[in-house]
Amino acid sequence: MSTFPRISLRPEVTDYLKNVFLNKEVLAAVGHQEAESRFQRLLTCLSHPPSYTCVRASTHLAPLEEIRQKLGEELKKQQMCTSSEKEVSVQILPHPLIPDVLMLPVDGPRPVEQLSSEVVVGAQCGSAVLRGANVFVPGILASPKFMKAGDVVSVFSDLEGRCTRGATSFQGMRVFVGNGVAQIDRSGIFCTDVAAKGVGVRMVEPLYQSPSFDGVLPNLAFLQNLPSVVVGHVLGPLPGERILDMCAAPGGKTCHIAALMRDQGEVVALEKIKNKIDRIRQNAKMLQLNSVKVYCFNSTKAVSSDSAQEHEGPPFPAESFDRVLLDAPCSGLGQRPSMSCTWSLKELCSYQPLQRKLFHAAVQLLKKGGVLVYSTCTVTLAENEEQVAWALETFPCLTLQPQEPHIGSEGMLGAGLSPEQLRLLQRFSPELTWDQTGAAAPLSYRADRDTIGFFIAKFLKK
Numbered sequence: 001m002s003t004f005p006r007i008s009l010r011p012e013v014t015d016y017l018k019n020v021f022l023n024k025e026v027l028a029a030v031g032h033q034e035a036e037s038r039f040q041r042l043l044t045c046l047s048h049p050p051s052y053t054c055v056r057a058s059t060h061l062a063p064l065e066e067i068r069q070k071l072g073e074e075l076k077k078q079q080m081c082t083s084s085e086k087e088v089s090v091q092i093l094p095h096p097l098i099p100d101v102l103m104l105p106v107d108g109p110r111p112v113e114q115l116s117s118e119v120v121v122g123a124q125c126g127s128a129v130l131r132g133a134n135v136f137v138p139g140i141l142a143s144p145k146f147m148k149a150g151d152v153v154s155v156f157s158d159l160e161g162r163c164t165r166g167a168t169s170f171q172g173m174r175v176f177v178g179n180g181v182a183q184i185d186r187s188g189i190f191c192t193d194v195a196a197k198g199v200g201v202r203m204v205e206p207l208y209q210s211p212s213f214d215g216v217l218p219n220l221a222f223l224q225n226l227p228s229v230v231v232g233h234v235l236g237p238l239p240g241e242r243i244l245d246m247c248a249a250p251g252g253k254t255c256h257i258a259a260l261m262r263d264q265g266e267v268v269a270l271e272k273i274k275n276k277i278d279r280i281r282q283n284a285k286m287l288q289l290n291s292v293k294v295y296c297f298n299s300t301k302a303v304s305s306d307s308a309q310e311h312e313g314p315p316f317p318a319e320s321f322d323r324v325l326l327d328a329p330c331s332g333l334g335q336r337p338s339m340s341c342t343w344s345l346k347e348l349c350s351y352q353p354l355q356r357k358l359f360h361a362a363v364q365l366l367k368k369g370g371v372l373v374y375s376t377c378t379v380t381l382a383e384n385e386e387q388v389a390w391a392l393e394t395f396p397c398l399t400l401q402p403q404e405p406h407i408g409s410e411g412m413l414g415a416g417l418s419p420e421q422l423r424l425l426q427r428f429s430p431e432l433t434w435d436q437t438g439a440a441a442p443l444s445y446r447a448d449r450d451t452i453g454f455f456i457a458k459f460l461k462k
Contacts, residue, residue, distance in 0.1 A: 003109040003207070004175050006043035008159055008340040014043075016345055017333075020381050025413035042379065042431035042453075047339045049130045050430070051450045053104040053210050054226040055092075056252075058219060058287055060259040067220045068092050068102055075211045090211070095447065097405050100259075101229055102221070103447050106132075108208030112178055115154040119143045119182070119201055120170045126157020127337045129177045132210030135201035140189055142167035147186040154179050155201060159340045166190045175339065178206035219286050224252050226447065227377075227408065227428045227454035231327065232256035234403045234426070234458055235373045239264035241322040244365060246270055246299040246358060251280035251292075253327055258289040267291050268321070270314060272298040300357040303364045319367045326362045328355045330376035330383050334453020336430070352382050356390065363395050363461065372398070372459040377452060379429075384455040385415035388425065391459070398459040400424040407448040408456070428454040 009017070021039040022032070030038075057067040075090045095101035121129070125139025135155060141163040147153065159173040180201040188196055203212075213223050237243050237257045245254045248269035258267045269280055269292055277296050284292040297314040304315035331348050333341065359374070366372050374391075376383050388411070391398055403426050411417060411425030433449045 004047045004337075004339060005159075006040075007046040007338055008173070009043075010342070010344060012345040013341070013343065013348055016348065017042075017380070020379075020414065023381070023414035029413055038431045041434050045336065045430045045434035046333070046453070047337055049106060049108070049208050049210070049337045050225075050452065051106050052226075052447045053106055053132060054224060054229065054447075055102040055104065055213075056222045056224045056229050056256060057100045057102055058222065058259065059100045060262060061288060062220060064094060064100065064102070067217070068094065071102065071217055071221050074216050078211060078216070095226075097407060098226075098229060098233065101226065104211060106208055106210045108206075108210075110205075110207060110209060112176075112205045112207055114176055115152060115179060117144050117147070117151060117153045118156055118169065119147075119153045119180075120156050120158055120163050120167070120174060122163075123157055123159060123161065123338075123340045126155075126175070126177050127339065129155060129157070129203060129206060130208050130210075130337045132206070132208075132212050134199045134203050134212055134214065135180060137184065137189055137196040137198055137200040140200050141165050142170045143182075143186045143189060144168060145186065147182055149182055149184050151182045152179060152204075153182055153201060155203070157339060161340070161342065176207065178203050178208075180204055180206075219288065222252065222255070222287070224256075225377075225452050225454070227375075227451055227456070228253060229256065230405060230407065230426070231325065231373060231375050231456055232260055233405060234456055235323055235325055235371065236404075237261045237265070237267075237323060242266045242268070242320065243323045243325070244268045244270070244302075244316075244321040244362075245325045245327070246302070246362060247327055247329060248280055248294070249273065249276035251283040251294075253325060254280060254292055254294075255283050255287050255289055257325065258284070258291045259287065261291065263289050263291045265291055266293060268314075268316075269294045270297045270299045270302060272296065300354070300361055302361050316365055318364045321365050321370065322367055323371045323373075324362045324366045325373050325375075326355075326358055327375045328358055328383075330355070330378040331380060333378045333380065334428070334455075335377055336452045348380075349382065352387070355383060355387055359387070359391055359394075363398065366461045368397075368461055370461050371401070372461065374457045374459070376455050378455070379453040381412060381414045384427065384457075385411050385417055385422075385425065388421070388457050389415045389417055392421075397462050399462060401458045401460050403456060403458050408451075408454070424458070426456040428452065
């Protein structure tokens with residue numbers, strides 16, 4: 001059901017995406033009416049959260065059922081603290097095909113009454129609330145003039161980034177995301193020399209009810225979108241292998257790879273942004289993974305011209321890795337919920353050249369007979385199927401491979417790929433079934449389709 005307006009985009013970006021989703025190949029296959037309908041559903045579903053929260057269970061540390069039971073106990077305690085109901089139930093379902101995934105249905109939209117006392121938060125903060133988070137102080141833009149800790153307030157998300165920080169009210173484009181209890185006075189948010197941290201509003205009546213995982217079993221239950229978990233399984237890491245994660249932050253996929261290898265072998269994680277490195281190391285330590293080695297390095301320069309180098313860090317000699325994951329920087333237009341994107345068309349189109357530089361390095365660093373997985377969290381052809389077509393033409397040594405598991409859709413028409421090639425690709429396309437899947441449909445059908453937008457291609461180097 002549509003609760004929020006469609007994602008807010010610049011007109012030039014909307015036109016660009018419409019041309020993508022109504023390209024000649026798509027129109028020839030499904031007709032103008034269906035293509036237009038899919039595009040409109042895409043714009044709408046992007047502003048809404050998926051209907052399931054996905055948790056990757058640390059099955060290298062404990063059995064799935066044990067983690068499921070512990071998680072249920074922790075979430076019941078959490079809900080009993082915020083709910084007036086005597087009986088609290090938490091539904092946690094194992095994914096029928098993926099052995100380390102637990103699914104939690106999201107309850108929403110719920111009938112929540114708006115209050116007169118209003119807090120306005122940034123769009124990113126508002127999106128996090130829709131996925132189960134509380135409101136943290138840095139995300140608060142406006143609050144009532146005399147707000148005190150303990151006040152019950154309605155929380156609104158600023159769609160266009162026009163609310164001035166410190167305002168007492170805001171009447172611009174905004175959407176209601178739920179009610180909560182202020183944990184701090186207004187003066188503690190805006191009137192201090194030192195930036196305040198921590199929870200600013202504890203959500204008690206969110207429009208979409210999803211558990212908060214802040215501090216909940218941090219070493220056993222890792223919040224991760226379902227397609228991101230699928231990537232690790234598609235890569236297929238084996239114990240004893242040497243694997244490269246080229247763009248590793250925040251480290252979720254890095255740690256998943258190490259866990260799938262049972263922490264036997266070596267996972268090299270590269271990340272060029274220095275302040276993101278510690279997060280990867282912290283995640284690996286928390287998950288008790290010793291096989292992860294993290295380096296602050298630009299992966300476009302990760303290939304060494306010295307085949308006899310002795311140091312263990314980057315750059316690396318050619319053909320150094322059994323498998324390579326290129327989870328590439330991208331425009332991120334598949335992320336959900338996202339009510340607004342202010343990027344220009346130039347910014348949106350800036351990723352393809354960078355992705356190709358990274359691809360060149362990835363192919364060189366991969367051993368013959370090795371596997372390369374390319375993935376993005378965006379919906380454009382230019383960053384997905386067109387990159388596959390370019391890679392197959394540029395690198396004759398690469399061939400597309402079947403993916404396991406393959407729970408998404410096939411690739412999208414429009415890049416000149418053959419039907420056989422499209423079937424080997426995996427595109428998570430929520431617009432194909434959004435708002436059309438009934439509650440009677442099996443869990444796997446609903447959970448596998450109502451996801452973020454995502455793309456995966458798997459190659460073998462001959």
